[in-house]
Amino acid sequence: MSNGILGKKLGMTGMFSHEGQYLPITVVEAGPCIVTQIKTQANDGYNALQIGFGDKKKSRVNKPLQGHYLKSGEKQFIVLREFRIDNPEQFQVGQEITLDMFKIGEKIEVSGTCKGRGFTGTIKRHGFSRGPETHGSRNHRAPGSIGNSAWPAKVIKGKKMPGQHGNTRKTVRNLEIVDIRPGENLILLKGAVPGPPSGTIELKKPKF
Numbered sequence: 001m002s003n004g005i006l007g008k009k010l011g012m013t014g015m016f017s018h019e020g021q022y023l024p025i026t027v028v029e030a031g032p033c034i035v036t037q038i039k040t041q042a043n044d045g046y047n048a049l050q051i052g053f054g055d056k057k058k059s060r061v062n063k064p065l066q067g068h069y070l071k072s073g074e075k076q077f078i079v080l081r082e083f084r085i086d087n088p089e090q091f092q093v094g095q096e097i098t099l100d101m102f103k104i105g106e107k108i109e110v111s112g113t114c115k116g117r118g119f120t121g122t123i124k125r126h127g128f129s130r131g132p133e134t135h136g137s138r139n140h141r142a143p144g145s146i147g148n149s150a151w152p153a154k155v156i157k158g159k160k161m162p163g164q165h166g167n168t169r170k171t172v173r174n175l176e177i178v179d180i181r182p183g184e185n186l187i188l189l190k191g192a193v194p195g196p197p198s199g200t201i202e203l204k205k206p207k208f
Contacts, residue, residue, distance in 0.1 A: 002049055004205065005033055005098075005101065006033050006081055006201075006202060007201050007202075007203055008054070009027075009193055010029055010186075012024065012025065012192065015178070024191060025178060025188050026188070026191065028186070028193070028203070030099055035050070035094060036050050036069060036072045036077070038091055047085050047087075048082045048083060049088075049097075051082075052080050053077060054078030061076045098182065099180055099187055102187065106177050107173075107174045108189075108206065109174070109206055110204075112169070112193060112194035113169055113170070114167070114169075119164060128143065146159055170194040172194060175189045175190060
């Protein structure tokens, strides 16, 4: 059994539990994924599954990738990812990976690329407070003093400053599976996951 699967975030909604508690729910379309390559310790230095997710037009795939996909069938994929495994002998190229690996009530971890917000200031990026708006103040959204005096007379590495905000890989752990609908390839998770709607995410069993 693979320890992970690829999916697409469809959006957020809410639902009531059996106890009457209102739960924030993220709906994810997960799988089916196809095994496109099996990497082994002998050939590649590590054991892993390369799986593909999402249908793509053949005309939009270059010839080297078309040849690579041909080994696992006729389908072309939007995204490829690798998942580490222990026993590559249990899998075959072209095998289908589905939601059967998960069960309701289980807690998993989800990884994805969070929304990119461009170049932002310290207030939006780090939650800094504003300066005074009145009484002649000219310090409204400026970060303020950043350096040190006589010693060490430099800006310390890692100082919170304006810069690129978002568009980074994030992992959220211990998300509870509320429901699984295999016929529609849907999995309902309690809480939020990284990324925008239609963003690609990875769902994995915890390592511990």
